[in-house]
Amino acid sequence: MRMLDGVAPLAERYDGFILDLWGVVHDGRQPYPGVADALGRLKAAGKRIAFLSNAPRRSFVVDALLTGMGLDRALWDGTMTSGELAWRHLKHRDRADFAALGTRALHIGPERDLSVPAETGLVLVDRAEDAEFVLNTGPEPARGNTDIEPYRAALTACAARHLPMVCVNPDRHVMVGDQRVLCAGALADLYLALGGPMAIEIGKPDPACYPPVLELLGLSDRSRIVAIGDSPHTDLAGAQAAGIDAVWALTGLAAHAHGATPDPERLAAEAAAEGVRPVATLAALRW
Known part of the structure; x- marks a missing residue:
């Protein structure tokens, strides 16, 4: 498994980035060091960025939380949350189970x-x-x-x-x-x-979460899109089920489980146990 220190190599390969929030962009209190710089460099390179979060609140609420943490709203193109998806189903009763x-x-x-x-x-x-x-x-x-x-x-x-x-x-x-x-x-x-x-x-790892995010990105070629998340069970499995390359961020839950110097063999074993095949690991969301 390829181990990356930052996202610069990914910018050479992908046009669209689907980023988990909690554990990748922020720790629940503040953005991780280097995040704003990395997002800014990706945007400057013409990349499209969308957040996909299992946050149980609507997207506009999460956007306000992020700007309240000091992130410039111009750094991402859109946000989709499990709360937003649940709200749509509750509002429109567009599935038999919700109806x-x-x-x-x-x-x-x-x-x-x-x-x-x-x-x-x-x-x-x-x-x-x-x-x-x-x-x-x-x-x-x-x-x-x-x-x-x-x-x-x-x-x-x-x-x-x-x-x-x-x-x-x-x-x-x-x-x-x-x-x-x-x-x-x-x-x-x-x-x-x-x-x-x-x-x-409602939320990752359900592959039904991803079409609304592709709409936010304005991209349709899934081979040119990468998803970055810290949870094999939700982030990596969801992207894989949707036919999108996944990168395992070794922050958030992954940092809690594997520490500051993760063992590549242990990482590979955990990924295999979850049935996922990330294309790389990422030390942190930084350039």
């Missing part, structure tokens, strides 16, 4: 994710007895984001009523600074273990 959900949802997640049910016709309720499905966007401040046990009672009540779940972030964990925290996917796993009937996961 069957009903309109009364028990939301598990923080207030910052309320852009997902907004303007969809959903009524948010507080009790499982009043709900037709569970809208899971991740852990809440009151119950915490490091221990799954505070969610067991609520999920047990929902499973007892056989409520379907919409999981708006298939990630199981993410790094916030140097802390590993829960994501909605971990709650979905517990829900199924408790007897929940189904969890509809």
Whole structure:
């Protein structure tokens, strides 16, 4: 597996870049060193850049977060999130599984994710007895984001009523600074273990995420597009399923798992275990 220190060699091969956000562009608090410079150099070279994130909130919310971190909005061409995709399905009921959900949802997640049910016709309720499905966007401040046990009672009540779940972030964990925290996917796993009937996961690694991103890029030749992400299970697997080359960023979750001096053989073994074949690894999103 080719090991790259920065993205400059990729600029020679690809016209479009699909970048994961959390763990690649930023750590949940601030951009990684060198990111703004790398994005600027790619744009100056005429490259198209889109962000594809499993963030459980709409794209405009994420764009505002990024500019709030100090990134210039001119550095990327568009953003697609799992929250944006879920909002579209809830709004338009364009899939059979969403059409069957009903309109009364028990939301598990923080207030910052309320852009997902907004303007969809959903009524948010507080009790499982009043709900037709569970809208899971991740852990809440009151119950915490490091221990799954505070969610067991609520999920047990929902499973007892056989409520379907919409999981708006298939990630199981993410790094916030140097802390590993829960994501909605971990709650979905517990829900199924408790007897929940189904969890509809919206986001990577579903290859259906990628056509909307190609529209943002304005590119159709997938052989000239590369996706960069830190998670083999979501970022790399999703790109591979969509027929797009993938590069494994050794930041975020990968840095947590493999440290500052990753072992190439261990990286290869983990990729093989996930069934993915990244074209290279990337030390960081820098030039």
